[in-house]
Structure formats: structure tokens, C-alpha cells
Amino acid sequence: MSAWLANAIEKSHSVNDWLTAKRQGALALLQEKNWPGRKTEDWKYTSVRALEKRAISSAANAGEVNVATIAGLEAIELHFIDGHFQGVKQSLPEGLSIVELSKADAEVQAWAVEAFSACKPKKHLFGLINDTLADNGLVIDVAEGADIKQPMRIVNEITQDIDVQHRVLVRLGEGAKATVIEQAGGTQESYFSGFAEYFLAEKAALEHYRFCLRTGKALSIGGSHFELKSNAQINSTLVGFGSELSRLDVDVMHRGEGAHAKINAVYLLDSGEIFDLHSCIEHEIGHCTTDETVRGIVGDKATATFNGRIHIHRDAQKTLAELSNKNLLLTDNAQINTKPELEIYADDVRCAHGATVAELDKSALYYLTSRGVSKSQALVMLNFGFINALVDEMPNSALAEWLRPQLQERFAKMNQEPAQA
Amino acid sequence: MLKIRNLKAKVEDKEILKGLSLEVKPGEVHAIMGPNGAGKSTLGYVLTGRDGYEVTDGDATLNGEDLLELEIEERARAGLFLAFQYPVEIPGVSNLEFMKAAVDAAREERGEDALSSADFLKAAKAACKQVNLPLDFLKRGVNEGFSGGEKKRNEIMQMLLLQPKLCILDESDSGLDIDALKVVAEGVNSQRDDQRSFIVVTHYQRLLDYIKPDFVHVLSDGKIVKSGDASLAHELEAEGYAWLETYDRQAEEETA
Ligand SMILES: Nc1ncnc2c1ncn2[C@@H]1O[C@H](COP(=O)(O)OP(=O)(O)O)[C@@H](O)[C@H]1O
Ligand SMILES: [Mg+2]
Numbered sequence: 001m002s003a004w005l006a007n008a009i010e011k012s013h014s015v016n017d018w019l020t021a022k023r024q025g026a027l028a029l030l031q032e033k034n035w036p037g038r039k040t041e042d043w044k045y046t047s048v049r050a051l052e053k054r055a056i057s058s059a060a061n062a063g064e065v066n067v068a069t070i071a072g073l074e075a076i077e078l079h080f081i082d083g084h085f086q087g088v089k090q091s092l093p094e095g096l097s098i099v100e101l102s103k104a105d106a107e108v109q110a111w112a113v114e115a116f117s118a119c120k121p122k123k124h125l126f127g128l129i130n131d132t133l134a135d136n137g138l139v140i141d142v143a144e145g146a147d148i149k150q151p152m153r154i155v156n157e158i159t160q161d162i163d164v165q166h167r168v169l170v171r172l173g174e175g176a177k178a179t180v181i182e183q184a185g186g187t188q189e190s191y192f193s194g195f196a197e198y199f200l201a202e203k204a205a206l207e208h209y210r211f212c213l214r215t216g217k218a219l220s221i222g223g224s225h226f227e228l229k230s231n232a233q234i235n236s237t238l239v240g241f242g243s244e245l246s247r248l249d250v251d252v253m254h255r256g257e258g259a260h261a262k263i264n265a266v267y268l269l270d271s272g273e274i275f276d277l278h279s280c281i282e283h284e285i286g287h288c289t290t291d292e293t294v295r296g297i298v299g300d301k302a303t304a305t306f307n308g309r310i311h312i313h314r315d316a317q318k319t320l321a322e323l324s325n326k327n328l329l330l331t332d333n334a335q336i337n338t339k340p341e342l343e344i345y346a347d348d349v350r351c352a353h354g355a356t357v358a359e360l361d362k363s364a365l366y367y368l369t370s371r372g373v374s375k376s377q378a379l380v381m382l383n384f385g386f387i388n389a390l391v392d393e394m395p396n397s398a399l400a401e402w403l404r405p406q407l408q409e410r411f412a413k414m415n416q417e418p419a420q421a
Numbered sequence: 422m423l424k425i426r427n428l429k430a431k432v433e434d435k436e437i438l439k440g441l442s443l444e445v446k447p448g449e450v451h452a453i454m455g456p457n458g459a460g461k462s463t464l465g466y467v468l469t470g471r472d473g474y475e476v477t478d479g480d481a482t483l484n485g486e487d488l489l490e491l492e493i494e495e496r497a498r499a500g501l502f503l504a505f506q507y508p509v510e511i512p513g514v515s516n517l518e519f520m521k522a523a524v525d526a527a528r529e530e531r532g533e534d535a536l537s538s539a540d541f542l543k544a545a546k547a548a549c550k551q552v553n554l555p556l557d558f559l560k561r562g563v564n565e566g567f568s569g570g571e572k573k574r575n576e577i578m579q580m581l582l583l584q585p586k587l588c589i590l591d592e593s594d595s596g597l598d599i600d601a602l603k604v605v606a607e608g609v610n611s612q613r614d615d616q617r618s619f620i621v622v623t624h625y626q627r628l629l630d631y632i633k634p635d636f637v638h639v640l641s642d643g644k645i646v647k648s649g650d651a652s653l654a655h656e657l658e659a660e661g662y663a664w665l666e667t668y669d670r671q672a673e674e675e676t677a
Contacts, residue, residue: 362472367509367563370469371523371579372497372530381522385513385562392513392562 002035004052005129011056012132017102018109022116026131033125042123045305045337046276050244051219054191056163058083058135063159072398075153075181082157083136083164095146095176101137101167112139115169119197119227121251121280126221130195134167140180144173144201151179151207151396158190158218168196172204172232179207179396182224189217196224200232202256207395208236210250211403215243215273223249228288230256237394238265239403241410242273242302250279254288254316264390265294268407269302269334270414276305281323283316286346294325295358295387299414301333309341312349319349328358328386330414358386384411422447422618423587428479429643430467437463439643440479445587448615452629452654453622455640456662461622464640465503465589470496483587497523498530500586504576504593506622511563516575519563520545520582527583548581551611553604569596577608588612589620594628606631626658641665 012027036043062081069077078098079086085100092098099108120127142148158164172178184192192214200206206226214220220243226234240246252261267275281290290310298304308323327336338355361382368378387407394400423445430438437460445451453461467474468481470493481488483499491499511519524544525535536544545559552574564572573593580588593605609619609632621632629637629651637653638645639662646665647653 361509361511363509364511364514366471366493367505367511368514368519368522369493370471370497370503371519371583372494372526373519373522374494374526375492377522378494381514381518382511385511387513389513389562 002052004054004056005030005035007056008129008133015133015135018104018113019116022113023132026117026128029122030125030128030132033128036125042278045303046245046247046274048245050217051191051221054163054219057161058164059160059162062086065157065159067155067157070153070398070402072401073151073153073396075151078138078152078154080136080154080156080164080166082160082162083166085136085138090150093146093148093150095143096148096178097141098152099139101139102135104139108139108141111141111171112169115171115197115199117197119199119251119253120195120223120225124223124249126193126247127195127223127249130165130167130193133165134193134195135165137167138169140168140170142170142172142176142178142204145175146173146178147176148178151181153181153183156184156192156194157186158188158192161189163191164193166192166194168194170196170198170206172198172200172206174201175203176201177205181209181211181399183209183211183213184220185211185213186218187214187216191219192222194220194222198224198226198234200226200228200234202229203231204229205233206235208234209394209396209399210236210238210248212238212240212246212248212275213406214246215241218243219245221245221247223251225251225253226261227253227255228259228261231258232256233260233262235262235395236264237390238263238277240265240267240275240277242267242269242275242304245274247276248278250277252281252290254281254283254285254290257285257287259288261290261292263290263292264393265292266387266390266407267296267304268387268410269296269298269304270410271300271302273302274305275302278307278309280309280311281321283310283312283319283321285313286315286317286319288316289320290322292323293390294323295327295390296336297328297330297383297387297411297414298334298336299330301331301335303335303337305337306355307339307341308353308355310343310351310353312344312346312351314345316346317348319346319351321349321351323353325355326358326386327356328383330383384408422449423481423483425481426479428467428481429477430463431475431477432463432473436477437643438467441640441644443638443645445618445620447618448613449636450613450619450621450632450634452634452637453620453640454624454637454654454657456665459640460643461640462506462591465591465622468496468589469493469501469503494526497585498526502580502583502585502588504573504580504588504590506591506595508564508572508576510565510567512565514563515560516563517542517545517559520579523579524582544582548578551581552578552608554578570598570601573597574601574604577605580612581608584612586616587618587620589622591622592624593621594623594625602628603631626654629654639665
């Protein structure tokens with residue numbers, strides 16, 4: 001066992017709250033887990049050495065930082081600074097309850113204790129650690145039939161060299177609609193572990209965004225996990241910048257007929273950054289659909305890892321699942337490790353799965369240059385367009401307008417001599 | 422303006438243009454008609470420099486400049502514009518940023534300052550309105566999900582913004598209803614002056630009722646086989662191209 005993990009387990013003994021029973025369950029599982037090394041399949045391409053070197057610490061007080069709002073978004077702003085919640089500043093619409101993890105009352109605890117760790121798979125080592133240590137976060141409950149128009153924007157900013165173990169539980173009642181944004185940014189040396197679990201009852205619809213924008217020595221390991229009951233839907237957009245260590249696990253459990261998951265993921269990596277996305281879609285039941293599109297641009301000597309698993313269980317007939325991963329490598333040293341994993345145990349399903357290195361669209365290049373745009377500029381436009389096409393698909397245009405220039409700026413700074421020019 | 426002499430070009434080892442000659446003077450409108458597969462689109466591709474279209478003989482100059490020696494973007498900057506028969510869809514690249522880059526390049530070529538974003542947006546909106554496209558088309562991906570007619574109008578919008586010297590319209594009327602056709606024709610007519618020239622490729626007399634050509638040519642099997650004034654288009658509309666076969670036989674006999 002690594003010293004870091006031993007330290008984490010040690011720390012967990014001092015956490016004592018309404019989740020203790022759950023935390024102890026996770027702890028028991030943790031004792032049997034191996035620390036990820038080169039031979040650990042799930043961590044084959046991503047080293048956790050940068051994390052191992054850290055001592056685990058938290059901050060007594062929140063630092064000073066201004067979290068910028070997003071023009072036109074008009075969100076319910078939920079900010080955590082150094083793991084400290086800054087409170088709900090708006091009045092909440094009817095049908096929506098948001099409470100801090102540490103302040104859950106008996107009524108909230110009654111369902112949340114069951115939900116905690118119920119759709120986050122046990123296989124995630126760092127998720128188990130989060131189970132034992134998470135001392136800040138939110139419990140969000142959207143009542144049956146409620147249609148919450150204002151997006152909930154959960155932002156984590158870290159201003160000190162600390163570790164933050166953050167946890168979010170979201171429950172959408174039958175037919176409820178809501179939008180949740182999980183955002184973490186910054187460059188401060190630190191470790192952020194953010195795990196979120198979403199439970200969608202029948203016919204509930206969730207619009208979800210996860211922006212993993214921490215770079216440099218700002219390390220992150222986290223996950224977003226979804227359970228969909230019949231005819232529930234998620235539309236999720238994931239965006240990743242890389243850092244010395246940035247890992248995201250996304251799991252979707254189709255647990256009711258007619259559930260639908262649309263996932264668009266984009267990553268844009270520069271210098272020696274690492275971004276590792278694992279997605280796992282469990283079709284446990286028939287007549288569900290998954291449409292997952294993952295696109296990345298990898299520059300300089302950065303490394304992207306994408307592992308996309310689709311698991312169609314024995315009884316999951318009439319499943320429709322599509323997953324595509326396309327990558328654009330800007331240099332010879334940029335690396336992409338992409339691995340499709342299809343496991344199909346039902347016979348009447350339609351499933352498409354592809355991973356490719358993106359090819360330049362020659363007729364598009366001709367079209368742009370035939371209007372007088374230089375070839376080099378046209379290539380930049382096309383390369384950026386490759387990921388921007390998914391930004392265009394974001395259902396919330398205020399978020400798209402906010403994100404696009406950040407991606408553009410990042411892309412402009414990257415090596416602009418594509419290997420294929 | 423444009424001088425094409427004995428142009429021969431091949432695609433994938435197949436000769437398509439077989440000695441085509443054409444001169445277009447400033448301010449003139451030339452219509453090119455002819456059967457499918459004659460090489461009309463190929464002419465546009467060869468002149469604009471599309472990859473895979475290899476010139477094997479002849480030459481083409483635009484205002485005295487050897488067109489065939491220039492890069493694709495240099496030809497555009499020299500004032501050449503092709504409205505595509507099949508405009509390309511480019512998701513992720515907005516119409517607006519595409520046109521801003523193109524207009525900036527054209528202005529730079531003319532030694533003019535780049536337009537401010539606000540001025541450009543104004544011009545783009547005006548062009549958009551002129552071709553009857555909703556303004557949100559500027560924000561959308563280039564031609565992405567546009568209908569056939571919208572694509573054609575988007576080509577004309579680009580022409581309005583770029584103010585080229587020589588415009589080749591490749592079947593800009595096909596698939597358009599009469600209202601859309603008028604929009605396209607009015608767009609072209611608004612640009613007509615004694616300096617700007619047009620080559621209008623079409624199958625239908627209909628378009629030429631709105632865009633009055635100075636000359637009409639018949640392109641067949643890679644060559645211009647007949648030229649005349651606007652009345653030739655009416656004849657073609659009435660007679661079709663069946664006469665071309667006899668024409669070819671006659672030509673062969675004459676050369677024999
Ligand atoms: N990329 C290509 N590869 C092979 N043949 C081509 C290609 N493009 C055009 N052609 C051929 O060249 C001929 C002329 O085509 P085109 O210029 O499109 O005709 P038009 O526009 O007059 O209908 C046709 O026979 C067509 O099949
Ligand atoms: Mg054609």
C-alpha cells in the first residue's frame with residue numbers, strides 16, 4: 001500500500017457524520033485495493049506519481065478569490081472556495097432543494113444515505129477514497145415534475161496547496177427537469193477529488209456539463225455517475241484541459257427501458273498535459289440508447305487517454321449504442337491512447353464503436369482557400385472546428401459562448417503547425 | 422479580364438477539358454450551357470485550382486496574370502470567385518468567422534485596412550438580408566444543415582461580401598424555386614457593372630431571363646462547340662442537346 005493511501009485511510013478515521021456507515025463500507029473495500037501502477041489496466045497510461053508525492057491537507061479557511069459569473073447564464077451560483085461552501089445567494093424556485101453535505105437534515109439524510117455511492121461503481125479507487133473523506137459538497141433534490149429553468153452551477157476554486165474531497169448527490173424526481181454544471185478551474189498546485197452521483201427517476205431529464213479546466217500542477221481525479229430509470233434522459237457535455245494529472249470517470253447505468261444518454265466530450269491538451277477520460281455505459285436493460293461522441297486535439301507532447309466501454313447486458317435487447325472517438329494530433333510527440341471496449345451479451349442490438357485519428361477534410365480545405373483564406377489559417381479553422389462542432393451542440397448557448405473563446409485562446413497558444421499540413 | 426486558351430485538363434488520368442478557349446471582357450456576362458458531364462464544373466475547379474485537376478495544356482490569365490501558377494487562395498485574392506454547384510458543409514466553422522477571414526484577406530490584398538468586427542458584422546448582416554437568409558445563418562456552421570437552396574443563397578452572400586472581379590456561378594439556380602431564383606439573380610444583378618464579369622453555368626433558360634447574358638456558349642465534351650447571343654439559350658431550351666451528336670459527326674467529317 002502506498003504511503004498516500006495509508007495516510008488517506010488514516011484520515012478517514014476522523015470523519016464522523018451521518019454517512020459513517022457508508023464511509024466504513026468504502027473503507028473496507030479500500031483495504032483490499034491495489035494502488036494503481038503501470039500494470040493496473042485502468043491506469044495503464046496515466047501515472048499517479050504526481051499525487052503520491054503530496055501530503056494530504058485541507059484548509060481551515062477559504063482563500064480570497066472572485067468567481068466570475070457567466071454572461072447570460074443566470075445560474076443558481078454554488079461556489080466552493082478551498083472546499084468551503086459560499087452559500088446559496090439566490091432564492092430557490094419551487095421544487096428545488098439544495099443543502100450542504102454537512103448540513104443535511106434528517107429528511108434529506110433519509111434518501112441521501114441510500115443514494116450515496118449507489119451509482120458510482122465500486123471499482124473506482126479514488127471514488128472510494130472520496131466516499132471515506134468527502135467533507136464538503138451538496139445534496140440537490142428536484143421534486144417530481146419540477147422544471148427548474150435556472151441552471152445550477154457548482155464551481156470549485158482552490159487557492160492554496162491543499163486537497164479537496166468534494167461530493168455531489170443529485171436526485172431528479174419523476175418527470176423533473178434540471179441543468180447542473182460542474183466546473184473546476186485554476187492552476188494552483190493542489191488536488192481536487194470531485195465525484196458526483198445523479199439519480200434520474202422515470203422521465204426525468206438532466207442537462208449536464210462538466211468542465212475540467214484545472215491545469216499545471218492542479219491535479220484532479222473525479223467522476224460523474226448517472227442512474228437512469230425508464231425514459232429518463234441525460235444530455236452531457238464534458239470538457240477537459242489537461243494537467244500533470246487529470247482523470248475523469250463517467251458511468252451511465254441504464255436501469256429502465258427507454259432511457260437515453262447523449263454524451264459529447266471534448267479535450268484540448270497542450271505542453272506535457274495529461275487528460276484521461278474513462279467512460280462506461282451499462283445497458284442493464286433493453287430499449288435504451290446511448291450516443292457518445294468524443295473528440296480531442298492533442299498538441300506538443302501531451303497525452304490523451306480515452307477508454308470507452310459499452311456493456312450490453314444479456315437482457316438488454318433493442319439497445320442502440322454509438323460511440324465515436326476522433327483525435328487530432330498536432331505534433332509527432334503528442335500521444336493518444338484510445339481503447340474501445342465493447343461487451344455485448346444480447347443479440348438484438350445495434351452498436352457502433354469507432355476510434356480514429358481525425359483526417360483532414362480536403363474538400364473543406366479547398367472550399368475555405370477558394371475564398372482567399374490562407375492554407376495555414378484554413379487549417380487552424382478546420383482543426384478548431386473539429387472540436388468546436390461539439391461546442392456548437394451544447395444546448396445552453398450562454399455556456400457555449402463562454403467556453404468557445406477559452407478553447408480558442410488555448411488552441412491559439414498551441415503548436416499551430418499541424419503535422420498533416 | 423479572363424482569357425482561356427486551348428485549356429486541357431485531366432482528372433484521374435481522364436481528359437475532361439479538351440482544348441477549351443474563352444475570353445470574357447470586363448463587365449460581360451457569359452452563360453455556359455451544356456449536357457451533364459460536359460466539363461462545366463471541371464472548368465470552375467481547374468480555374469480555382471482544386472487538387473486533383475491537372476492542367477496538361479493551354480493557359481488561363483486573369484487580368485494578364487497567369488492564373489494557373491497561383492495558389493488557390495491567391496486566385497481568390499486576385500478576384501476569382503466560384504459559387505459551387507455543391508457547396509461544402511463545414512460543421513464547427515461558423516459562416517461568420519469564415520467570411521471575416523476571407524474578407525480580411527481580400528481587403529489586405531487590395532491594400533485596405535481590415536474591417537472592425539462591428540463593421541464587418543454590419544456588412545455580413547446586410548448581405549445575409551439581401552439573399553433572404555435569416556441572420557442566425559451567420560452563426561451556424563458553414564452550410565451545415567442548410568437546404569439546397571439555402572446553400573446556393575449562401576454562396577451568393579459570400580460573393581456579395583467578397584466583391585470579386587470574376588464570378589463563376591456553377592448551377593446556382595438548380596433546385597431553386599422561382600422566388601429563390603429571383604433572389605440569386607438579383608444578387609448577381611446588384612453586382613453587375615462595367616468592370617465585374619460573370620460566367621453563369623446553367624441548364625435553364627429560366628435563370629437567363631433574370632440575368633441577361635451577353636454571350637451564350639455550349640460546352641460539350643470538354644470544348645466550347647457553339648457560341649452566340651442570348652437567343653442561343655432559347656434555341657437550346659427548345660431543342661435540347663440532341664443536335665450535338667450530329668454536330669460532333671459533322672466536326673469529325675470536316676477534320677477528316
Ligand atoms: N474527381 C473525378 N474523378 C473522375 N472523374 C471525374 C471527377 N470529377 C469529374 N469527373 C468526370 O468529368 C466529367 C465532367 O464532369 P463535370 O465537370 O462535373 O461535368 P458538368 O459540370 O458539365 O456536368 C464527367 O464525366 C465526370 O464523371
Ligand atoms: Mg456540374
